[in-house]
Amino acid sequence: EAGVAQSPRYKIIEKRQSVAFWCNPISGHATLYWYQQILGQGPKLLIQFQNNGVVDDSQLPKDRFSAERLKGVDSTLKIQPAKLEDSAVYLCASSPGQQYQETQYFGPGTRLLVL
Amino acid sequence: AQSVAQPEDQVNVAEGNPLTVKCTYSVSGNPYLFWYVQYPNRGLQFLLKYITGDNLVKGSYGFEAEFNKSQTSFHLKKPSALVSDSALYFCAVSNTNAGKSTFGDGTTLTVKP
Numbered sequence: 001e002a003g004v005a006q007s008p009r010y011k012i013i014e015k016r017q018s019v020a021f022w023c024n025p026i027s028g029h030a031t032l033y034w035y036q037q038i039l040g041q042g043p044k045l046l047i048q049f050q051n052n053g054v055v056d057d058s059q060l061p062k063d064r065f066s067a068e069r070l071k072g073v074d075s076t077l078k079i080q081p082a083k084l085e086d087s088a089v090y091l092c093a094s095s096p097g098q099q100y101q102e103t104q105y106f107g108p109g110t111r112l113l114v115l
Numbered sequence: 116a117q118s119v120a121q122p123e124d125q126v127n128v129a130e131g132n133p134l135t136v137k138c139t140y141s142v143s144g145n146p147y148l149f150w151y152v153q154y155p156n157r158g159l160q161f162l163l164k165y166i167t168g169d170n171l172v173k174g175s176y177g178f179e180a181e182f183n184k185s186q187t188s189f190h191l192k193k194p195s196a197l198v199s200d201s202a203l204y205f206c207a208v209s210n211t212n213a214g215k216s217t218f219g220d221g222t223t224l225t226v227k228p
Binding site: 042043101103105106 | 119147149151156157158159160161166205207210211214215216218220221
């Protein structure tokens with residue numbers, strides 16, 4: 001079974017530029033998560049999708065971050081414009097359903113550096 | 116609001132010795148508790164979880180964790196550490212009330228030969 005795929009793996013941009021990350025979850029997984037992991041901290045949930053609907057985006061900075069999940073499969077997370085404090089690893093994860101006791105399966109992450 | 120505390124940033128053990136990585140949590144209602152491991156430049160990998168039932172949970176690579184409701188703890192343990200266990204370990208909690216998972220800040224485990 002293929003795992004969660006993410007691209008790019010690394011990205012370096014200057015502040016005020018825009019950037020987009022892509023995620024392809026495990027086939028058949030209904031729930032998709034985007035996390036931000038700042039160095040020295042645990043992952044923080046940015047947004048959770050159930051199929052193509054948003055379940056939780058309470059911690060997403062909506063003035064600069066946006067995300068979509070087209071047709072309930074792939075997802076894109078965008079930052080526009082980027083700030084220095086957005087430097088982090090962006091993790092995508094998926095799980096089979098919506099139950100909160102389900103295991104999440106993580107991709108390798110995208111490491112973003114904002115200069 | 117739910118929260119997770121991993122009181123030790125770093126745990127060092129000798130190979131062959133038992134290891135413990137500590138986790139305490141705060142949540143309203145019954146918790147779902149998870150341990151994940153992260154190797155350098157990799158995403159998080161699932162180790163084990165507690166949902167309900169037996170307080171001692173066994174997981175991958177010989178790891179186990181004990182759910183203690185009175186102490187609100189879910190410590191990760193292994194009887195005999197391997198050098199290859201060296202990694203960053205995250206504890207997480209969720210439940211039906213709060214929904215999303217909350218992760219601790221991680222504990223770096225170093226196992227020395």
